[in-house]
Amino acid sequence: MNLDFALAILLIAFIIKVMSQVFLLYRLQQIDLQLDQATSRLIELNQLLENDADLRQAQDNFSHQKNIVQELEKKLRLIERDVEQQNIKIEQSEAALYGGRIKNPKELKDLEDEVKALKKYLQVLEDRQLESMIHLEEESQTLQDLENVLQRVKQEVFQRNSRYLGEKADLEKEIQRLENERATAITGIETTYYERYQTIRSNKKGIAVSRVQDKCCSACGTTLTGGLIQESRSPDRLAFCPSCGRILYGG
Ligand SMILES: [Zn+2]
The missing domain is CATH 1.10.287 (Helix Hairpins)
Known part of the structure; x- marks a missing residue:
């Protein structure tokens, strides 16, 4: 394998990863968590400012x-x-x-x-x-x-x-x-996936996407099958945790 070929493969893999719906959802999740945190602190600050x-x-x-x-x-x-x-x-x-x-x-x-x-x-x-x-x-x-x-x-x-x-x-x-x-971040996400994400997020304490860690769903701790882990890395399909129902992100 020459160097150019290897670089091309890496580039394609990178593009696939960037385009991957679950990756985009995972990124969206990270932004939303920061937004949640900032918004709740803002509410807290307004209450503190009103409290005299x-x-x-x-x-x-x-x-x-x-x-x-x-x-x-x-x-x-x-x-x-x-x-x-x-x-x-x-x-x-x-x-x-x-x-x-x-x-x-x-x-x-x-x-x-x-x-x-x-x-x-x-x-x-x-x-x-x-x-x-x-x-x-x-x-x-x-x-x-x-x-x-x-x-x-x-x-x-x-x-x-x-x-x-x-x-x-x-x-x-x-x-x-x-x-x-x-x-x-949401421009690259398909509407149905985005809606699904929003629904899960509102039902699951703000966390819709769960990272796969040590073959487990990091949100609820359930052990995942090999097939599911593979599915969680799919660029165009979504895999769901069988226990908590969150979208799995294989990374
Ligand atoms: Zn789970």
């Missing part, structure tokens, strides 16, 4: 705490107003007491008692004011902490989403490339 549960949680915590602080501020303002009014009452009563206009000892005694009572209640109000201020300070600190958490989560979500969006853009390009490759 951690951000919403941080926002809710912050808003809830902000309401608490606003309520406490309101309460403190009311107490401060009460303290102020109480001081005015005391000033007025003391002015009357020491003003010299009231001479009646009974009246003066009553006024003195009133000032005492007013001062006693002022003490109660001032204690309340102090408690309120301490409480407000604690809750304001919590609000500050929650605001820091919110800022951090916002930053994290932004970085995370930027990463996802970058991956999504790459993936969309990859899907486009695979779809073009797929469109080219």
Whole structure:
């Protein structure tokens, strides 16, 4: 056998292999598997991009705490107003007491008692004011902490989403490339074979073509007869696994 003849044989074998329907189906299968993977990752990425549960949680915590602080501020303002009014009452009563206009000892005694009572209640109000201020300070600190958490989560979500969006853009390009490759790949496949392929693929978890490996169907593991293995290498006929029904590719 001279070299030219051997090369010609190899070339013919190569062409037959390229033209082989089962080979084309096998190639299509590989493209489809990549497409399946890319598409499912794309769906996953869209879900991840929509998922802002951690951000919403941080926002809710912050808003809830902000309401608490606003309520406490309101309460403190009311107490401060009460303290102020109480001081005015005391000033007025003391002015009357020491003003010299009231001479009646009974009246003066009553006024003195009133000032005492007013001062006693002022003490109660001032204690309340102090408690309120301490409480407000604690809750304001919590609000500050929650605001820091919110800022951090916002930053994290932004970085995370930027990463996802970058991956999504790459993936969309990859899907486009695979779809073009797929469109080219199916041009050489006979319609009936292509339809058969699609039916098996939708019934068999996305895998329609199974490679023959160690005389077995690589998809389900069934041992294949010699005749079937030979048939799986046929360029123009399809062989099917007797167990799982997939198209066999002898390689
Ligand atoms: Zn099988």
